[in-house]
Amino acid sequence: xxxxxxxxxxxxxxxxxxxxxxxxxxxxxxxxxxxxxxxxxxxxxxxxxxxxxxxxxxxxxxxxxxxxxxxxxxxxxxxxxxxxxxxxxxxxxxxxxxxxx
Numbered sequence: 001x002x003x004x005x006x007x008x009x010x011x012x013x014x015x016x017x018x019x020x021x022x023x024x025x026x027x028x029x030x031x032x033x034x035x036x037x038x039x040x041x042x043x044x045x046x047x048x049x050x051x052x053x054x055x056x057x058x059x060x061x062x063x064x065x066x067x068x069x070x071x072x073x074x075x076x077x078x079x080x081x082x083x084x085x086x087x088x089x090x091x092x093x094x095x096x097x098x099x100x101x
Contacts (some may be wrong), residue, residue: 012087013062015053019067019080022049026077027099033068037061040094043101056094 019024022045023083030043039062041055055065072078 008062009058011059012086013043013053013066014056014087015055015066015069015082016053017053018082020076020078021051024065024074024076026051026074029071029074029077030069031097034097035063037065037068040097041067042094042098042100044081044099050083054094055097060101 027043027045030051033039033057034041034043037057039055039057041053043051043053046052053069055062057065064085066082070079070082
């Protein structure tokens with residue numbers, strides 16, 4: 001599904017990241033990327049070993065963020081696949097970017 005452009009230019013993306021992404025500092029890395037790109041949202045470990053990221057930002061920022069979270073060079077991290085979906089259901093939901101425990 002293509003990214004949906006919203007009236008105010010903000011977009012919502014949901015990423016499910018698979019690979020070696022838990023217990024290796026990946027959520028902290030994602031948060032640093034989010035702060036660098038002006039992303040609001042959350043990152044959270046899932047029971048199946050994946051990591052769920054919900055991100056809200058302008059389209060250009062989301063595209064740069066997507067490139068930065070797809071890593072295999074970070075010590076211990078091996079991103080194998082990122083499932084992506086885009087929608088507008090969470091607009092206004094985020095004030096910052098947080099790691100959810």
